[in-house]
Amino acid sequence: CGSQNYLYPINAVPRMKCLIFLPVLAAAASVQSPVQKVVTMLKAMSEKGEAELQDEKVQYAKYAQWCESTKAEKSTAVDEATGKIEVLKADIAKAQTDAEVLAKDIEEHGAQIEKIGGEKTKAEEVRKKEAEDYAVEFKDYSESVDAIGRALETLEKQAGSHPQALIQLGTGRHAQEVRKLVALATPKAPAYDFQSGNITGMLKTLQDQFVTEKRELEKAETSKVHSYQLLLASLSSQQESEGEDKGRKVGLKAKKMQLKASKEDELTTTSSSKDADTKYLDDVTATCRQKAADYESNQKLRTDELEAISKAVQIVSQKLSLLEVNFQSLLQLRKATSLTLLRSAKN
Numbered sequence: 001c002g003s004q005n006y007l008y009p010i011n012a013v014p015r016m017k018c019l020i021f022l023p024v025l026a027a028a029a030s031v032q033s034p035v036q037k038v039v040t041m042l043k044a045m046s047e048k049g050e051a052e053l054q055d056e057k058v059q060y061a062k063y064a065q066w067c068e069s070t071k072a073e074k075s076t077a078v079d080e081a082t083g084k085i086e087v088l089k090a091d092i093a094k095a096q097t098d099a100e101v102l103a104k105d106i107e108e109h110g111a112q113i114e115k116i117g118g119e120k121t122k123a124e125e126v127r128k129k130e131a132e133d134y135a136v137e138f139k140d141y142s143e144s145v146d147a148i149g150r151a152l153e154t155l156e157k158q159a160g161s162h163p164q165a166l167i168q169l170g171t172g173r174h175a176q177e178v179r180k181l182v183a184l185a186t187p188k189a190p191a192y193d194f195q196s197g198n199i200t201g202m203l204k205t206l207q208d209q210f211v212t213e214k215r216e217l218e219k220a221e222t223s224k225v226h227s228y229q230l231l232l233a234s235l236s237s238q239q240e241s242e243g244e245d246k247g248r249k250v251g252l253k254a255k256k257m258q259l260k261a262s263k264e265d266e267l268t269t270t271s272s273s274k275d276a277d278t279k280y281l282d283d284v285t286a287t288c289r290q291k292a293a294d295y296e297s298n299q300k301l302r303t304d305e306l307e308a309i310s311k312a313v314q315i316v317s318q319k320l321s322l323l324e325v326n327f328q329s330l331l332q333l334r335k336a337t338s339l340t341l342l343r344s345a346k347n
Contacts, residue, residue, distance in 0.1 A: 038316055039313055039316050039317055042309050042312055042313045042316065043313060045309055046306055046309045046310060046313065049302055049305055049306050049309065050306060052302065053299065053302045053303070053306065056295070056298060056299070056302070057299075060291075060295045063288075063291060064288070064292070067284065067288035067291075070284050071281060071284060071285060071288070074277050074280055074281040074284065075281060077273075077274075077277045078274055078277050078278055078281060081270050081271075081273060081274035081277065082274065084270050085267060085270055085271060085274065088263050088266055088267040088270065089267065091259075091263045092260055092263045092264055092267065095256045095257070095259045095260035095263065096256075096260055098252075098256045099253050099256040099257050099260065102249045102250075102252055102253040102256065103253060105245075105249050106246055106249050106250055106253065109242045109243075109245050109246035109249065110246060112238075112242045113239055113242045113243060113246065116235050116238050116239040116242065117239065119235055120232065120235045120236070120239070123228060123231055123232060123235065124232075126228075127224070127225075127228045130221075130224055130228075131221075134217065134220075134221045134224075137217055138214065138217060138218070138221075141210050141213060141214040141217060142214065144210050145207055145210045145211055145214065148203050148204075148206060148207040148210070149207065151203055152200060152203055152204065152207070155199065155200050155203075156200070
């Protein structure tokens with residue numbers, strides 16, 4: 001700007017001022033104004049808000065998907081538990097009914113066993129009485145047949161000893177009947193007129209009759225014994241069958257009660273699980289509903305903020321454009337003044 005023969009010549013002062021002022025003007029042209037900084041800051045806020053808005057949409061979409069899948073899963077679990085509870089209740093009711101029916105059957109089997117036992121006791125008593133009666137009857141027939149035999153021998157050996165022969169008949173029931181018959185058949189005549197032929201024939205006939213009746217008695221006894229044995233075997237078989245049925249049903253009843261207890265435990269567990277799932281579903285539904293409301297509120301707030309920032313940027317930018325025009329005019333004016341000063345300095 002001037003000669004270098006002098007350190008600070010007098011005409012160098014204006015030139016120095018111009019040299020100093022030029023860099024200042026250049027720097028002023030390149031540095032942002034406070035308004036430009038505000039616009040830049042607002043734009044940065046807008047970009048950040050838009051990014052956060054989109055990020056929140058992505059995050060909420062994932063959360064909403066989790067809400068839907070969780071609610072669907074828990075709803076399915078609750079529905080399945082509800083159906084299972086109905087089935088378990090039906091199973092428990094059926095097991096209880098089956099157990100009650102079996103208990104009634106068991107009671108009936110017990111009563112039948114007791115009844116058969118009574119019939120066996122009664123049959124044994126009847127058989128015992130029949131055996132006792134048979135023994136007495138058999139002994140009477142045997143004694144009577146033997147007595148008639150002895151009487152016949154006496155009559156044959158001692159003709160006319162009718163009274164002695166009758167004494168040998170013994171004291172049995174049949175012997176007494178024989179005496180009555182002999183007394184009726186004997187004519188009223190002196191003892192020496194007594195003829196043993198009629199008595200002998202009558203005794204032989206009675207002896208044959210008694211032998212025949214004794215055999216019939218033995219056959220009847222044999223038949224009664226056989227019938228008793230068949231009845232006893234039948235009653236024992238019935239009693240055994242009733243006992244087996246009773247034992248089998250006792251086992252079935254125990255299994256039904258065990259099944260009922262198992263189903264009741266499963267019902268308790270399923271009901272508890274259903275209650276827990278229902279509460280969790282209600283909590284998730286309420287939470288997701290609240291989160292959705294919060295999300296919509298936040299989205300609206302962020303959108304409103306972004307719109308406000310956008311409007312602010314637009315307004316500030318418009319004002320900044322006017323300021324920029326004025327600033328450029330001022331800068332041109334100062335530049336022209338500087339050039340004038342430079343020219344003057346040169347001259």
